[in-house]
Amino acid sequence: MDRPLVVVCVDGCxxxxxxxxxxxxxxxxxxxxxxxxxxxxxxxxxxxxFTNPNNLSxxxxxxxxxxxxxxxxxxxxxxxxEVMMNDPxxxxxxxxxxxxxxxxxxxxxxxxxxxxRKLLGSGMxxxxxxxERADQVTLAENGIDDVLDRVxxxxxxxxxxxxxxxxxxxxxxxxxxxxxxxxxxSTTDYIQHKAAPGTPLxxxxxxxxxxxxxxxxxxxxxxxxxxxxxxxxxxxxxGQPNVIYLQDSLDAWLGLQRARVILPITDPYVVHHGALGxxxxxxxxxxxGQPQIAERIAALPGIETVLGRAEAAARxxxxxxxxxxxxxxxxxxxxxxxxxxxxxxxxxDVPLRSHGGTSEQKVPLLVNRGVTQPPAAHRWRNFDAxxxxxxLAARTA
Ligand SMILES: [Zn+2]
Numbered sequence: 559m560d561r562p563l564v565v566v567c568v569d570g571c572x573x574x575x576x577x578x579x580x581x582x583x584x585x586x587x588x589x590x591x592x593x594x595x596x597x598x599x600x601x602x603x604x605x606x607x608f609t610n611p612n613n614l615s616x617x618x619x620x621x622x623x624x625x626x627x628x629x630x631x632x633x634x635x636x637x638x639x640e641v642m643m644n645d646p647x648x649x650x651x652x653x654x655x656x657x658x659x660x661x662x663x664x665x666x667x668x669x670x671x672x673x674x675r676k677l678l679g680s681g682m683x684x685x686x687x688x689x690e691r692a693d694q695v696t697l698a699e700n701g702i703d704d705v706l707d708r709v710x711x712x713x714x715x716x717x718x719x720x721x722x723x724x725x726x727x728x729x730x731x732x733x734x735x736x737x738x739x740x741x742x743x744s745t746t747d748y749i750q751h752k753a754a755p756g757t758p759l760x761x762x763x764x765x766x767x768x769x770x771x772x773x774x775x776x777x778x779x780x781x782x783x784x785x786x787x788x789x790x791x792x793x794x795x796x797g798q799p800n801v802i803y804l805q806d807s808l809d810a811w812l813g814l815q816r817a818r819v820i821l822p823i824t825d826p827y828v829v830h831h832g833a834l835g836x837x838x839x840x841x842x843x844x845x846x847g848q849p850q851i852a853e854r855i856a857a858l859p860g861i862e863t864v865l866g867r868a869e870a871a872a873r874x875x876x877x878x879x880x881x882x883x884x885x886x887x888x889x890x891x892x893x894x895x896x897x898x899x900x901x902x903x904x905x906x907d908v909p910l911r912s913h914g915g916t917s918e919q920k921v922p923l924l925v926n927r928g929v930t931q932p933p934a935a936h937r938w939r940n941f942d943a944x945x946x947x948x949x950l951a952a953r954t955a
Contacts, residue, residue: 570747578756579764612786621875629822835914839882860892
């Protein structure tokens, strides 16, 4: 490496957020990258287009079929329990970050939400902390201390733009003082769930990001910016979310306790999306009627695709032992719920924006340098980010 590499995963960064902020004059640094000062690709994220599977793909360079993390939850039919997948024991490969730290590189990871910290830091020596728990860091656990003093910000609310700003400001401070060889910054999509591209709230967020990226650029880092997934409006003209309550439909068709709907978007922080996304898993107690059930789900208005386990594992590069008998994807403007009475939508103070489907698969992949040997007809993936920054970005004197 001729200089440090910073890979930034901007949570929920539909490409239009960047182009709209640039058009509004709010993001001059990103504007320079788009105008030829860097290299820009549109890449595909992994399915489901959720946060954890994609963050893990970016730091491992492989799809969920290989690394094993395909959502926040999976259902263990043996125990009948929904198991949270935020523990490193569910990770089936090592990370690029861990490999670099083992080879003696100075590595740093800063994530907005603490739910990702242990997975991202799995097997890694170096600095690893979340802005959510920035007041609880210790040298022993996080490889750094006094983070609040260094950053000069209080611990942000978990539902705020400041949670992501803290990640960027801390990243700049680390680059100034510790100068890690490799740094991974991962934000949260609180703003993207609330605000459409080009709105003042969104442009302010990208302006904040732009200032900090420009600073990292001045400090001489190669910067790769990508996203874990896009983000789309999932509501009708009346502002009400377009929801298919799939558990209610299955219960009505099959009787109670014949099918179980799992929403892998569910996590402890559901206020801003009500646990509603465009991807669901269905577990069936008996498989004999599966094709008919799949057909019936596919006929519901707003459903895009219903696949059996093997087909879904192959098409979406998913671990077949951690998905349902059926994998269901809804269309761009529609989300899938379990039962109506299990979703608390009282926290949705603006019309629903969410993700999870193939409609949120297109994400930006930008680097602040030229690219020496762009592979011909390459399907760029967000998990090419480290390869792009380390191996394909042009070296300069
Ligand atoms: Zn996300």
